[in-house]
Amino acid sequence: xxxxxxxxxxxxxxxxxxxxxxxxxxxxxxxxxxxxxxxxxxxxxxxxxxxxxxxxxxxxxxxxxxxxxxxxxxxxxxxxxxxxxxxxxxxxxxxxxxxxxxxxxxxxxxxxxxxxxxxxxxxxxxxxxxxxxxxxxxxxxxxxxxxxxxxxxxxxxxxxx
Amino acid sequence: xxxxxxxxxxxxxxxxxxxxxxxxxxxxxxxxxxxxxxxxxxxxxxxxxxxxxxxxxxxxxxxxxxxxxxxxxxxxxxxxxxxxxxxxxxxxxxxxxxxxxxxxxxxxxxxxxxxxxxxxxxxxxxxxxxxxxxxxxxxxxxxxxxxxxxxxxxxxxxxxxxxxxxxxxxxxxxxxxxxxxxxxxxxxxxxxxxxxxxxxxxxxxxxxxxxxxxxxxxxxxxxxxxxxxxxxxxxxxxxxxxxxxxxxxxxxxxxxxxxxxxxxxxxxxxxxxxxxxxxxxxxxxxxxxx
Numbered sequence: 412x413x414x415x416x417x418x419x420x421x422x423x424x425x426x427x428x429x430x431x432x433x434x435x436x437x438x439x440x441x442x443x444x445x446x447x448x449x450x451x452x453x454x455x456x457x458x459x460x461x462x463x464x465x466x467x468x469x470x471x472x473x474x475x476x477x478x479x480x481x482x483x484x485x486x487x488x489x490x491x492x493x494x495x496x497x498x499x500x501x502x503x504x505x506x507x508x509x510x511x512x513x514x515x516x517x518x519x520x521x522x523x524x525x526x527x528x529x530x531x532x533x534x535x536x537x538x539x540x541x542x543x544x545x546x547x548x549x550x551x552x553x554x555x556x557x558x559x560x561x562x563x564x565x566x567x568x569x570x571x572x
Numbered sequence: 573x574x575x576x577x578x579x580x581x582x583x584x585x586x587x588x589x590x591x592x593x594x595x596x597x598x599x600x601x602x603x604x605x606x607x608x609x610x611x612x613x614x615x616x617x618x619x620x621x622x623x624x625x626x627x628x629x630x631x632x633x634x635x636x637x638x639x640x641x642x643x644x645x646x647x648x649x650x651x652x653x654x655x656x657x658x659x660x661x662x663x664x665x666x667x668x669x670x671x672x673x674x675x676x677x678x679x680x681x682x683x684x685x686x687x688x689x690x691x692x693x694x695x696x697x698x699x700x701x702x703x704x705x706x707x708x709x710x711x712x713x714x715x716x717x718x719x720x721x722x723x724x725x726x727x728x729x730x731x732x733x734x735x736x737x738x739x740x741x742x743x744x745x746x747x748x749x750x751x752x753x754x755x756x757x758x759x760x761x762x763x764x765x766x767x768x769x770x771x772x773x774x775x776x777x778x779x780x781x782x783x784x785x786x787x788x789x790x791x792x793x794x795x796x797x798x799x800x801x802x803x804x805x806x807x808x809x810x811x812x813x814x815x816x817x818x819x820x821x822x823x824x825x826x827x828x829x830x831x832x833x834x835x836x837x838x839x840x841x842x843x844x845x846x847x848x849x850x851x852x853x854x855x856x857x858x859x860x861x862x
Contacts, residue, residue: 433575544674
């Protein structure tokens with residue numbers, strides 16, 4: 412088995428690492444690169460806890476090979492805040508108490524960011540549909556959807572200011 | 573068996589050479605949403621991952637001068653449903669592409685992958701059949717074409733031989749006064765595997781009173797997605813009314829030979845084959861008249 416050199420831009424920084432050909436992007440991020448914010452839930456593409464944005468598309472990093480990210484651009488949950496300045500989604504998740512155990516939260520925030528970056532005016536139905544690939548076993552989803560709606564409003568207001 | 577190698581060929585010929593050289597242990601990697609999980613769960617041995625997304629022909633979505641649509645086998649569902657031409661001319665493909673998994677899956681999963689995975693419950697295959705798609709296959713002996721209804725041969729099996737790969741799917745230009753639609757029954761709104769699904773493509777007479785042609789396909793009711801020729805034939809030449817549509821729905825029910833499993837009983841699936849056939853015909857008529 413030949414390890415491959417993978418060079419990819421993660422959260423704005425070029426990162427080089429070695430990967431076995433069959434290793435998932437999720438495992439490489441967590442175990443090789445040391446970014447443990449993306450979580451392993453189902454490891455089969457159902458739960459969304461491992462969501463990252465790769466080349467401007469929301470993906471389950473458990474269903475991507477690390478070698479496929481070579482030459483690409485990735486945003487993980489670690490790249491969502493700007494230093495100590497939380498992203499509006501992170502602030503609204505805290506304010507709305509949109510998390511309990513927290514394991515699904517990085518995936519929800521990355522997924523919601525991917526939506527609002529693309530569709531700043533997404534309404535509740537759109538948000539619920541977009542987030543159907545993210546599972547939460549604690550909150551019952553309403554608080555999460557409210558948090559995303561609030562963040563969208565804040566982001567639109569911020570864009571105007 | 574662990575994955576021993578990953579290759580990303582730049583051309584179809586290179587990909588075919590790698591597939592031929594490595595035999596059955598080389599697998600074509602498109603979106604990976606089935607393949608990577610199957611390998612991880614040891615449901616499929618994969619020695620060499622052959623990533624075809626670097627081959628332009630495999631990811632392009634193009635409308636020809638004659639109005640036909642060519643979809644590269646590895647083009648993502650999202651690249652299809654965001655394409656304005658596909659939205660306008662092939663809405664049934666949008667129906668299917670936007671129902672396969674969630675957004676995270678749709679950004680990677682492809683129609684070609686869905687077809688080559690050859691699940692009886694695949695959510696794009698009935699639509700491909702109803703729309704009369706042709707599969708272009710490349711292999712060591714050159715290229716060949718197969719009508720999509722002949723592609724799947726058993727659950728998880730298809731006509732691809734050693735060293736062969738699916739290159740693209742071509743859809744004929746939609747005729748005037750035609751429409752197509754796909755629907756699936758699941759117990760929740762998103763993110764589930766079909767209990768039963770169905771697609772219809774119909775062409776009406778210019779005054780909208782008669783069916784001129786029709787193709788109907790149903791899924792999750794047999795070992796492969798089914799082209800129900802009898803259901804389409806029941807419509808052709810007949811007036812557009814509930815009675816005619818009921819005959820097609822009955823033909824779909826009769827063609828269904830489902831099993832009972834955790835997703836639904838055989839009886840429920842036969843019932844659904846009729847219900848969904850009726851619904852997709854009605855939706856196709858609406859689109860044909862729009």
